[in-house]
Amino acid sequence: LIKKANQSKQGVILCTDSNAQSTRWGNNVTNNRGKQLEEIIDDHNLTIHNKLDSPTWSARGKTSTIDLTITNIYAPSIPNWNCHLNLSSSDHHYIQFSSNTNSLHQPTQHRYNMKKCDWVSYRETLEETNLNPVLEKLPKDKCRLD
Numbered sequence: 001l002i003k004k005a006n007q008s009k010q011g012v013i014l015c016t017d018s019n020a021q022s023t024r025w026g027n028n029v030t031n032n033r034g035k036q037l038e039e040i041i042d043d044h045n046l047t048i049h050n051k052l053d054s055p056t057w058s059a060r061g062k063t064s065t066i067d068l069t070i071t072n073i074y075a076p077s078i079p080n081w082n083c084h085l086n087l088s089s090s091d092h093h094y095i096q097f098s099s100n101t102n103s104l105h106q107p108t109q110h111r112y113n114m115k116k117c118d119w120v121s122y123r124e125t126l127e128e129t130n131l132n133p134v135l136e137k138l139p140k141d142k143c144r145l146d
Contacts, residue, residue, distance in 0.1 A: 002044045002072055011075035013099065017092065019066050024114070026052040026065040037068075042114050047071050049097065054083040059091040067092055076101045 005012045021027035022034035025048050030038070041048065048070055050056065055063035069081055076099035084094040 002040075002046065005074065006044065006072055009074050012072045013075050013078070014068070014070040015095070016068050016070065017066060018068050020068075021064060021066065024048070025050050025068060026055065038114065041070070045073055045113075047073075049078045049081040051081065051083070055085075056083050056093050056095060057091055058085070058093070067095060069095060069097060075099070 002012060018033065018037060020031065020033035020037040022030045022038055024030075024034075024038060027034070040046070048068055050065055050068055052065075055065050056067035057064045069078065071078065078097045078099055081097040082095070084096060088094050
């Protein structure tokens with residue numbers, strides 16, 4: 001779907017209950033599904049619109065971000081994505097967003113290929129600026145300094 005949409009320059013907005021956890025979209029850990037989805041996102045130049053501090057699921061005192069809003073570069077921009085924690089009787093929270101159709105066929109934001117990231121330099125820069133809370137969220141397997 002994404003490959004075909006990108007080839008034909010058509011916008012795609014995906015809203016998915018992915019059950020994929022990744023530190024890239026606000027979880028404390030990255031599971032196997034998360035790693036697979038990270039690869040798909042990087043390979044197809046996709047954007048996740050979730051806010052890092054807005055879990056989309058909660059039950060029995062636990063929270064997670066598994067319901068994702070994902071777009072390709074041809075999709076309209078999503079300027080105001082929100083997750084409403086107390087509106088649902090489900091363990092999944094309501095997600096609300098609007099799209100800006102005036103931005104069709106325009107990249108919505110800078111894109112980065114996380115596979116090409118120099119994690120060691122990134123981590124060292126964060127350490128120099130004393131951003132310890134950010135450091136704790138970095139994927140441990142990619143940011144080791146040993």
